[in-house]
Amino acid sequence: MTPDPHPLDRLLAEARLHRPFSETVEPSAFGFETRLRAALAANAPGGFADCLASLSWRFSAACLPLALAAALFLAMSHRHSLPDGVGGLVTQWAGLLPLGI
Amino acid sequence: MFFFDTTRTTPTVEREMPESESEWVARAAKGDEEAFVRLAAAWRPRIWATASRFARSRPELEDLVQDLFVKLWRGLPGYRGNAPVEHWMMKVTVRGCYDFLRAQRRRRESETLFDPTERREERDPGDERARTRREAWETVRLLLERLDPKDRLVITLLDLEERGVRETAALTGWSEANVKVRVHRARKKMRDHFHELGLDP
Numbered sequence: 162m163t164p165d166p167h168p169l170d171r172l173l174a175e176a177r178l179h180r181p182f183s184e185t186v187e188p189s190a191f192g193f194e195t196r197l198r199a200a201l202a203a204n205a206p207g208g209f210a211d212c213l214a215s216l217s218w219r220f221s222a223a224c225l226p227l228a229l230a231a232a233l234f235l236a237m238s239h240r241h242s243l244p245d246g247v248g249g250l251v252t253q254w255a256g257l258l259p260l261g262i
Numbered sequence: 263m264f265f266f267d268t269t270r271t272t273p274t275v276e277r278e279m280p281e282s283e284s285e286w287v288a289r290a291a292k293g294d295e296e297a298f299v300r301l302a303a304a305w306r307p308r309i310w311a312t313a314s315r316f317a318r319s320r321p322e323l324e325d326l327v328q329d330l331f332v333k334l335w336r337g338l339p340g341y342r343g344n345a346p347v348e349h350w351m352m353k354v355t356v357r358g359c360y361d362f363l364r365a366q367r368r369r370r371e372s373e374t375l376f377d378p379t380e381r382r383e384e385r386d387p388g389d390e391r392a393r394t395r396r397e398a399w400e401t402v403r404l405l406l407e408r409l410d411p412k413d414r415l416v417i418t419l420l421d422l423e424e425r426g427v428r429e430t431a432a433l434t435g436w437s438e439a440n441v442k443v444r445v446h447r448a449r450k451k452m453r454d455h456f457h458e459l460g461l462d463p
Binding site: 175182 | 295298299302303306310311314315317320323324328331332335336392394395396398399401402403405421422424449452453456461462
């Protein structure tokens with residue numbers, strides 16, 4: 162003899178057969194296509210900013226050490242030593258700018 | 263001088279119509295919007311059916327479906343063809359619905375939406391069976407609202423859409439063991455809420 166199912170199981174079985182917002186009230190294909198094309202146009206990939214935004218945080222995390230290494234390499238190749246403090250760093254990088262500082 | 267080019271003829275779509283869905287997918291992946299719109303029309307009933315379990319009103323559902331199509335359009339160039347395209351499409355849909363649930367969670371707690379289309383069905387005379395199903399769905403939805411997004415997703419896929427554990431695991435990206443544990447806990451929580459709300463017959 163099988164035990165009676167929990168009332169929730171019976172409820173789920175009934176709910177499974179219900180189609181919320183059923184097909185009979187779905188928008189017409191014309192309306193659907195029009196809105197879809199508008200959405201695709203509005204979400205067309207833009208420029209560099211969109212490309213950057215699409216990068217994952219893992220990719221960004223992987224790039225961070227590379228960026229630091231590149232900055233270190235540039236610093237070392239210009240002065241053959243790390244700058245002394247914040248003042249030294251500013252002076253060093255200011256020297257690379259095409260300005261009469 | 264003519265404002266309209268009268269020499270232009272209407273392009274014949276039939277001439278370029280691919281034979282199979284995979285050809286449409288290949289074209290859409292290369293950025294052919296026309297091909298994607300045709301695919302979207304074919305996929306819409308399945309996406310609509312799944313998304314309708316998560317939205318509470320028709321405008322919300324329409325927005326969700328629209329967002330899912332934009333996700334599919336953007337993700338299509340990354341589709342490698344390792345799995346059937348339908349599986350990939352459902353995976354994007356399920357994950358999109360999960361993102362939607364997470365984003366809506368806070369708002370859902372303070373809002374009660376009213377859906378006029380559901381009420382319209384209620385007035386349909388003589389359909390006692392349909393009314394019972396709708397009432398059952400509304401009660402289930404009330405209980406689902408009290409679950410967290412992951413629990414709600416797993417109950418929807420397993421108990422309402424009758425997908426298997428393996429399929430649910432593939433769609434959500436969780437392990438099969440994780441799906442089993444989560445659905446067991448989610449069902450228990452639902453039963454607790456069921457009793458708390460005094461829904462026992």
